[in-house]
Amino acid sequence: MNKPLLSRLWKSLSYLGVGTDMTYLEVKRLHMVNLIAITCVPCMLFFGIINFFEERYFLAGINVANSSFCLVVLILQYYRKYEMAKIILLGVSFCFFYFGALFYGNGGENFLLCIMIVCMLLYDSRTIQWFAGVFVIAGIVSVKLYPTEFLMIDHVVRGRVLTNTLGALIFIVIAVYFFKNIIYNNMMLIEEQRKKLQLLNQDKERIFSIVAHDIRTPLSTLDGLVYLLHEQVLDGTVSEEYILQLQRQIAQQKEALDDILYWSSRSMRGASNSITTTSVLDVMSTIGKVYESACQLKSLQLIMEIEPNFQIKVDRDHLMIVARNMLSNAVKFSHSGGSIEVWVSEENAYGFLHVRDHGIGMGKEQADHLFHTIQQRSLGTGKEVGAGLGLLLCHELIQQNNGMVRVSSALGEGSTFSVGFPMVTHA
Known part of the structure; x- marks a missing residue:
């Protein structure tokens, strides 16, 4: 009984805000935003709890805030404030991952690559895509060049860095696969229409x-x-x-x-x-x-x-x-x-x-x-x-x-x- 209930809940949340007048590509982009937000809510909350008990209160606050903003993204999706939801998801996530990587060296800069990929999938504007690319590259370079002796707080344990790095790489693979399916399904729909x-x-x-x-x-x-x-x-x-x-x-x-x-x-x-x-x-x-x-x-x-x-x-x-x-x-x-x-x-x-x-x-x-x-x-x-x-x-x-x-x-x-x-x- 629980499995069907969870399955229905997951489906309803992942397609939150979908309208009947939306195109296939618009639905898939909205679906992607929902999936990212849904995944980030429990994950960020989990790491927030861990960091709190390890007395990294600032990083725990970043994690909890990130989780809260992802909830806000879902609420905005429900009320069909799609552009605002995307801006908050990308902008807030960039800030949290950037400062986490800068102050704690937790490998959060790898998630900046994920943000850049998601931005390119969600927006067709080349200006926005180039701006996101330059901004992410500048963020990653600044993290790598920032002198470790000036870090505000000690680095997190190496296992945490490895976990974040693997998580970012897995996300990139999933995002590319997701986008590939979108292209393939679009081609199939076009062929059917032809x-x-x-x-x-x-x-x-x-x-x-x-x-x-x-x-x-x-x-x-x-x-x-x-x-x-x-x-x-x-x-x-x-x-x-x-x-x-x-x-x-x-x-x-x-x-x-x-x-x-x-x-x-x-x-x-x-x-x-x-x-x-x-x-x-x-x-x-x-x-x-x-x-x-x-x-x-x-x-x-x-x-x-x-x-x-x-x-x-x-x-x-x-x-x-x-x-x-x-x-x-x-x-x-x-x-x-x-x-x-x-x-x-x-x-x-x-x-x-x-x-x-x-x-x-x-x-x-x-x-x-x-x-x-x-x-x-x-x-x-x-x-x-x-x-x-x-x-x-x-x-x-x-x-x-x-x-x-x-x-x-x-x-x-x-x-x-x-x-x-x-x-x-x-x-």
Whole structure:
């Protein structure tokens, strides 16, 4: 019980005065000041007691005063008087260590080096760093050159000098190690931020690519519908049903655009995947409506055989993008008057969505590289233009959702695309 209590007390004191608005470097500098003050309070008090019983009352007074001022430093840190706390810690410690070394020869001049190192770690100003360096060097030289016969009081025992010297050297090693960790952690944070910016930039490029790919085909469909409407206007045979169909197509394509922009905004904010239980039938019914007019223009029969309770674990927005690309390519490369089959299957705890067309197909070499490189722009059977990016983007989304993808194709016979995600098991 005591150990956790002491641990919590140590942590609360070492991070005394830390604010949420402080940078990483500011927190570490404040942490360093607290650690020095916390360490000095008991150490100086201990040596003060020893010096008192050895009748070195002046040195004991120096030790106790140093301990008291370190307590003042902690109080100032608590009230966020950071600059005043640093000045007292460095200035008072310098005076006490200097006069202790000068009058008692206790090796306190070695702690002046510690003060110089701490000053250089706490301040970025070169003027302050040079001033501290010159001041410390002058203090050490004056102690070394001061004639021993003029000392006010006898030297402390040699063991005490050795203890102070070792303590100063250990402190220097710890300070350098502490500063090294600060630099290393800063470099790690910078590297993490660089990677995050790189990912955000990739997401931005991916977003524009998705918009370019997934909006192009519906707009081409709209263009065809408007052309046919224009022909009907010229023939004087415009039907209300045809206008309603055009209106529905525009609304559905707007919905598709909203889905893409929603997913895009989530990616730009760096949001993680929202993997949830998703109904495949619900997703494919929505996408089927988007490409209903495109199928009608090419006289394609869209056949869906999906069980209502067939569910998989996937980010719904990502599945929408993947499924939309699969159906878009099936429509694009199908011959007029053909058919597109969509069905599902279960295999090794994975639920697969299959989309098969009977269009132009592709060779094995092209199929092997389909999901790993940007494809050249290609024309569909109805002269539809593709951006060559859709499947590559789908592959990235599939990987993010712990999925897998397969393709089976032959020239002149059509293609079958299968994408699988973890299956939702029902008790």
